[in-house]
Amino acid sequence: MEASRNGLTDYGLFLAALGIVWFHTQAPGYRIAYIALPFFLVFLSMPSSASLGTQAKRLLVPFLTWSLVFAMLSTALSLKNHDPPFDWWRWHMLLSGTWVHLWFLPFAFVATTLSPWFRHPLASLGAAILFATLVVLNGTPEVKPFGLWAFGVIPVLTGIAYFSWGWRLAVTTLGLSMLILFLGAPSPDNIVILVGTGLALVFLSHHLPATAVSDWCARLSLWIYLSHPLVIIVGQSLRITYIELGLFSLAFSVIFAQVIETLVQATRKGRLEF
Structure with missing residues (x-):
C-alpha cells in the first residue's frame, strides 16, 4: 500500500x-x-499519472460491461412482463448507461480528463462561480444525463481546488458557488451538494x-x-x-x-x- x-x-x-x-x-x-453522491464525486479530481487510455479502460470498460449486464436484465424483465423486449431502450443511454446509476462512469471519465485544465486557482474557482451563475440564469439541463452531470460539476471543481491548492481554496470554491445557487436557484439538491462535498473535504483534511x-x-x-x-x-x-x-x-x-x-x-x- x-x-x-x-x-x-x-x-x-x-x-x-x-x-x-x-x-x-x-x-x-x-x-x-x-449526500454520498457528491462525496464520491469530489474524489474524481484526485491527481493521477494514468494515461488517457488507462483512464478509459478503468472507467469506460466497466461502463460498457455493466450496461450490457443491465441491458440483459431490462430485456428479461420486459419479457417477463410481456412487454416488447427493447421497450426500455432510450437513446440517452448511450451516455447514461442502461441503469440509472451508470451515468457516473462516463461523467468520471470526462471529469478526470478535463481536470488538469482547471488546476490554476482562478480556473477552478472561476469555473465554479460561472457554472453556478449559468444554472441560476438558465436552470439545470433537462436532457439526460446532463442534469445529473450538472449535479457533479461543483463537487468536482471543489475537488480540483483541494488537490491543487488545499482546503482554503476548496472551501472558498464551494462556499461562493453554493451561495449563488442558494440565493438564485433554491433546491433541495443544493443542500445535498453542500453537505456531501463538505464532508469529503473534512475526510480529506484528516489522515489515518x-x-x-x-x-x-x-x-x-x-x-x-x-x-x-x-x-x-x-x-x-x-x-x-x-x-x-x-x-x-x-x-x-x-x-x-x-x-x-x-x-x-x-x-x-x-x-x-x-
Whole structure:
C-alpha cells in the first residue's frame, strides 16, 4: 500500500457506497443518504499519472460491461412482463448507461480528463462561480444525463481546488458557488451538494494510516456502487420493503461485491500464472 494513502478516505468511500445503496432502496432517510453522491464525486479530481487510455479502460470498460449486464436484465424483465423486449431502450443511454446509476462512469471519465485544465486557482474557482451563475440564469439541463452531470460539476471543481491548492481554496470554491445557487436557484439538491462535498473535504483534511481493512473498503466501494441494483431487485422480488429492504440491500451488496472482487482477483492471478 502507498505510504501516502489516507485510510480515512477509504473508509469514507465505503460508507458513501453504502449510502448510495440506501438511497436507491428509498428506505426512510434516503434523502439524507444522497449526500454520498457528491462525496464520491469530489474524489474524481484526485491527481493521477494514468494515461488517457488507462483512464478509459478503468472507467469506460466497466461502463460498457455493466450496461450490457443491465441491458440483459431490462430485456428479461420486459419479457417477463410481456412487454416488447427493447421497450426500455432510450437513446440517452448511450451516455447514461442502461441503469440509472451508470451515468457516473462516463461523467468520471470526462471529469478526470478535463481536470488538469482547471488546476490554476482562478480556473477552478472561476469555473465554479460561472457554472453556478449559468444554472441560476438558465436552470439545470433537462436532457439526460446532463442534469445529473450538472449535479457533479461543483463537487468536482471543489475537488480540483483541494488537490491543487488545499482546503482554503476548496472551501472558498464551494462556499461562493453554493451561495449563488442558494440565493438564485433554491433546491433541495443544493443542500445535498453542500453537505456531501463538505464532508469529503473534512475526510480529506484528516489522515489515518492505510491498513489492509481500509484497502479492502476502497476496493469494494466501486463494486458495491456498480452491482447494488441487482441486490435491490432481488430484495424487491422477495417482497422485502421499507427499512428491511435497506438493511437487506446493505448486507448483501457487500457480500455480492466481495464475490465479484474475489472472482476478479482470481481471474487476474490466473492470467499472471498463464
